[in-house]
Amino acid sequence: MTRPDPVKLPEExxxxxxxxxxxxxxxxxxxxxxxxxxxxxxxxxxxxxxxxAVALAMKLTPDVVLMDLQLGVGLDGVEATRRITAASGGSVHVLVLTTYDTDADITRAIEAGATGYLLKAERPDELFTAIHSAAAGRTALSAPVAHRVMARMRSPRPALTDRERDILGQLARGLTNRDIAKALYLSEATVKTHLGRxxxxxxxxxRAGAVAVAKEQRLLP
Amino acid sequence: MTRPDPVKLPEExxxxxxxxxxxxxxxxxxxxxxxxxxxxxxxxxxxxxxxxAVALAMKLTPDVVLMDLQLGVGLDGVEATRRITAASGGSVHVLVLTTYDTDADITRAIEAGATGYLLKAERPDELFTAIHSAAAGRTALSAPVAHRVMARMRSPRPALTDRERDILGQLARGLTNRDIAKALYLSEATVKTHLGRxxxxxxxxxRAGAVAVAKEQRLLP
DNA sequence: CGTCGGCGCACCGGCTGGTTCCGGCACGCA
DNA sequence: TGCGTGCCGGAACCAGCCGGTGCGCCGACG
Incomplete structure (x- = not known):
């Protein structure tokens, strides 16, 4: 798959x-x-x-990895991003190119070390400039993403804790409080408390509303 | 609306x-x-x-429209497909190229008159051959899609009625039975019956489980 | 004319769900 | 060391929601 290109054109x-x-x-x-x-x-x-992606990033040490966040099965985009930036020590920049501009996705990607976050709905020339920015290590956010980041800064919506995500995950399977309690080795009362929070x-x-926004905001894997 | 096309060139x-x-x-x-x-x-x-897409299909009368089903706001892909095939009398073939192979999506697309249904995960050469097939009016389904169609034929899962989708839509907003009843001008008892079905x-x-699979299977717009 | 699928409704009992309040920990900070 | 904060786990309470079942009406279709 990889073609060693012997001729490196020394352009600008x-x-x-x-x-x-x-x-x-x-x-x-x-x-x-x-x-x-x-x-x-x-x-x-x-x-x-x-x-x-992780393997190729290590083997080829490219300047930029153009990464989609939704990757079907296996390692997801965020985790791949985390490993690439960690293993390369930040020398390989990850530019996320995806369809969704959900708060959760953006936050997780940035937190995982992504250098930029671009939407597939963006104009292609934005993509080119973003790639060059990312190669230089400069952050590149597309407009809607930047807006969301700003909005989040202004009104910091509390993030779900790990435990709460657990509960929510079971809830999204349609389980009752009792079943969730059994599944997580908790008291049913505790489940209710978490749900309240x-x-x-x-x-x-x-509960139905919670499942709806959870799916909507892509809070669950 | 239909312009008589005097000369059909047998072009290879x-x-x-x-x-x-x-x-x-x-x-x-x-x-x-x-x-x-x-x-x-x-x-x-x-x-x-x-x-x-509809406008361009009418104006340019292409051989094939390559159509994504998820189109953000406005007319969705299925509706666009329906209008194009209807308005062109079937002379403009719609080849759906999308990410999801959900039963609901496939069914609705085919029922709307799509000539083929391809997944973006498919190999690009599949795309080329599918395009030529579609141009010739031949049906082109990618393998996973064909499998799903066959499976559905074998075990016909009953589709939701319009009314049931209404109810489900309200449920996905987190409304209680009473509220759903009010919203749809129904008796609360009726809502429960529909939910049961x-x-x-x-x-x-x-209810939570229903919302979960509804979102999962993309049963709601 | 039969009957079949879709829709709407009533009734009821169990128990689930939501709320409130509380205690224990771990951690960060002065 | 003491204090404040955030997260987790729990108890008790009660309203009322939910889900199940049975039934009638209507229009389509054969």
């Missing part, structure tokens, strides 16, 4: 070397075709899973 | 004329770059909304 600056990671082969091929036609950008590898944070007052 | 050599419809500008650009490099395929237009069809036994 060397090409930005990129690894693509997206589980959709068609859009991956599309991105490659698109980026191949762009000057100063060179796609050196493709991955269709998080694990493969969850309702507060999600601004709902019923 | 002429390119298949295509209109792209996807609300993500980046993947649209990627697809164009990919298809532009393919022989025998010519992208003649791009749309980022259902409405625009919904549980049966979705194979769950709690």
């Amino acid at each position: 600056a060397a090409s930005v070397r990129i690894v693509l990671c997206d589980d959709h082969a068609v859009v991956r091929a599309g991105l490659r075709a698109l980026l191949d036609s762009a000057p100063g950008i060179e796609v050196v590898g493709e991955a269709d899973s998080g694990a493969e 969850i309702y507060g944070k999600l601004d709902v007052d019923t | 050599a002429a390119s298949v004329r295509i209109v792209l419809c996807d609300d993500h500008a980046v993947v649209r650009a990627g697809l164009r770059a990919l298809l532009d490099s393919a022989p025998g395929i010519e992208v003649v237009g791009e749309a980022d909304s259902g409405a625009e 919904i549980y049966g069809k979705l194979d769950v036994d709690t």
Whole structure:
């Protein structure tokens, strides 16, 4: 898959070397075709899973990994991002390119060490500039993402704790309080307490509503 | 509305004329770059909304419209497909290219007149052959989709009625039975009856579970 | 004309769900 | 060391919600 390119054209600056990671082969091929036609950008590898992305990032040490967050099965985009930045010591920059601009996704990606966060709905030239920014280590957020970050700063919505996510996960399976309690080795009373706190944070007052916003905001894996 | 087309050229050599419809500008650009490099395929237009796709399909009368089903706001992909096939009398073929292979999505797309249903996770050459198939009016289903169709034929899972979808929609907003009743001008008892039937069809036994599978299977808009 | 699927309704009993209040820990900080 | 805070786990209470069952009406369809 990797073609060692013996001829390095010393242009104004060397090409930005990129690894693509997206589980959709068609859009991956599309991105490659698109980026191949762009000057100063060179796609050196493709991955269709998080694990493969990490491996390629280590082996090829590209300047930028273009990472989708939703990766079907296995390692998810956030975790892959975390491992890549950790293992490379920050020398390989991850630019997230995804469809959703949910608070949870953005936060987790940034917290995992992503250098930028771009939406697939963005104009392609934004993508090119973002890639060069990311290669230089500069943060690149697309407009809607930046807005969300700002909004979150202004009105800090409390994040769910790990335990609360556990409860919510069971709830989303349609379990009753008693069953959740059994599943997590808790008292039923405790489950209710957690649920109450969850309702507060999600601004709902019923279980069904909680499940709805949980799915909506992609709070569950 | 239908213009008589006096001469139908039996072309092997002429390119298949295509209109792209996807609300993500980046993947649209990627697809164009990919298809532009393919022989025998010519992208003649791009749309980022259902409405625009319908307009372009009428104006350009392409051989194939490559249609994503999830189109953010406005006309959704299924409705756009329905209008295009209806307005063109079937002369413009719609090839659905999307990420999800949910039963509901597949069924609705086919029922709306789509000539084919392809997943973005498919290999790009599948895409090329599917495009040519669609241009010739031949049905093109990618493997996982075909499997699902067969499975559904074998064990016909009852589809939700319109009314049941209404109820489910309100339920997914976290409303209580009483509130759903008020919202839909029903008796609370009726709401419960519908919910019971919904549980049966979705194979769950709690409201939270119903919301979960509803979101999972994309039963709600 | 039969009957079948979809819709709407009534009644009821069990028990689930939501609320409130409380204590224990771990941690950070002065 | 003492204090404040955030998170976790729990007890008790009671309203009323939920789910099940049975039934009638209607229109479509054969």
